[in-house]
Amino acid sequence: MNIIPTQQILGAQIQGLDLSVALTEPLVDKLILALGTYGVLEFPNQTLTTAQLKAFSERFGELYVSPGGRAQAEGFAEVMILSNMVQDGKPLGLKDAGQSWHTDMSYSKTIAFANVLHGTVIPQRAGKPLGDTQFRNTHAVYQDIPKDLQTRLANKTITHDFNKFWDLMRSRAGSTRPALSEQEKKQRPPAIHPVFLTHPITRQKVLYANPGYATKINELEPHESDEILSYLFALQLQEKYLYSYQWKKDSLLIWDNIGTMHNAVADYDPDEHRYIRRCQVMATRFYGEQGTSAPKLFNAAPA
Numbered sequence: 001m002n003i004i005p006t007q008q009i010l011g012a013q014i015q016g017l018d019l020s021v022a023l024t025e026p027l028v029d030k031l032i033l034a035l036g037t038y039g040v041l042e043f044p045n046q047t048l049t050t051a052q053l054k055a056f057s058e059r060f061g062e063l064y065v066s067p068g069g070r071a072q073a074e075g076f077a078e079v080m081i082l083s084n085m086v087q088d089g090k091p092l093g094l095k096d097a098g099q100s101w102h103t104d105m106s107y108s109k110t111i112a113f114a115n116v117l118h119g120t121v122i123p124q125r126a127g128k129p130l131g132d133t134q135f136r137n138t139h140a141v142y143q144d145i146p147k148d149l150q151t152r153l154a155n156k157t158i159t160h161d162f163n164k165f166w167d168l169m170r171s172r173a174g175s176t177r178p179a180l181s182e183q184e185k186k187q188r189p190p191a192i193h194p195v196f197l198t199h200p201i202t203r204q205k206v207l208y209a210n211p212g213y214a215t216k217i218n219e220l221e222p223h224e225s226d227e228i229l230s231y232l233f234a235l236q237l238q239e240k241y242l243y244s245y246q247w248k249k250d251s252l253l254i255w256d257n258i259g260t261m262h263n264a265v266a267d268y269d270p271d272e273h274r275y276i277r278r279c280q281v282m283a284t285r286f287y288g289e290q291g292t293s294a295p296k297l298f299n300a301a302p303a
């Protein structure tokens with residue numbers, strides 16, 4: 001296996017692995033270390049059945065099953081389809097997933113660790129791929145927060161709410177997202193996490209405050225909370241933290257949901273097709289009863 005860093009703020013390409021066959025545990029541990037270090041890993045030229053994608057993803061931790069059952073791959077509750085394609089009048093998947101800056105599952109008590117996506121149909125125009133997935137480096141953002149603010153927010157927490165992102169997406173022109181039912185709202189109550197998390201792999205601090213789900217800093221007056229959240233959102237949206245991943249057909253991408261936040265670029269039309277299968281790996285291996293305030297740090301098994 002070769003790890004080729006992009007030399008940008010995030011990202012590395014992993015060469016020389018066939019992900020359709022089971023990897024050894026030391027190799028998986030090396031990938032977990034690389035994921036913490038580079039935030040986004042691309043594995044080019046992978047041919048994977050849905051069962052193989054699930055089997056590979058499971059090596060990183062427990063897989064998420066969406067309670068609504070939306071856009072599931074047939075026969076695989078843990079695999080979701082991201083696609084704008086329609087067959088016999090039926091959408092093949094979710095067509096507008098993640099189209100604004102967010103961190104997967106920050107609204108959940110059990111947060112997400114890694115998202116695994118395998119892209120088999122990538123839209124193109126004039127020879128250029130469309131539908132990039134963009135990332136920002138939350139380790140680098142933390143480093144740039146002024147020391148006095150780091151200290152002030154060190155013991156503060158943020159409420160993350162699933163409804164915030166859903167309502168934002170619904171308010172967009174052309175959205176076909178239905179309003180959430182009372183039951184769906186109950187299935188995803190808001191969650192509270194520290195403003196800064198200790199990353200379980202790098203052991204460094206990250207800012208955990210994404211614009212998609214973060215609604216308030218719980219210990220501050222509302223006007224102060226609004227002011228500081230706006231500041232933190234603007235800070236992390238600076239260009240210097242940005243890495244834009246341009247999709248290649250048959251690439252598999254894994255990203256770390258603790259050390260990055262992301263955005264799916266909606267720059268393609270309905271007849272420019274995209275088809276990606278996805279497994280969400282939850283961070284249960286790092287967070288026990290204490291939740292996100294006390295991570296179990298990652299230790300690679302001896303090779």
Ligand SMILES: O=C(O)CCC(=O)C(=O)O
Binds near residue numbers: 082131132263265
């Ligand atoms: O489709 C993409 O590029 C990313 C969508 C997204 O936000 C996700 O899968 O979590």
Ligand SMILES: [Fe+2]
Binds near residue numbers: 097102103104262
């Ligand atoms: Fe996402």
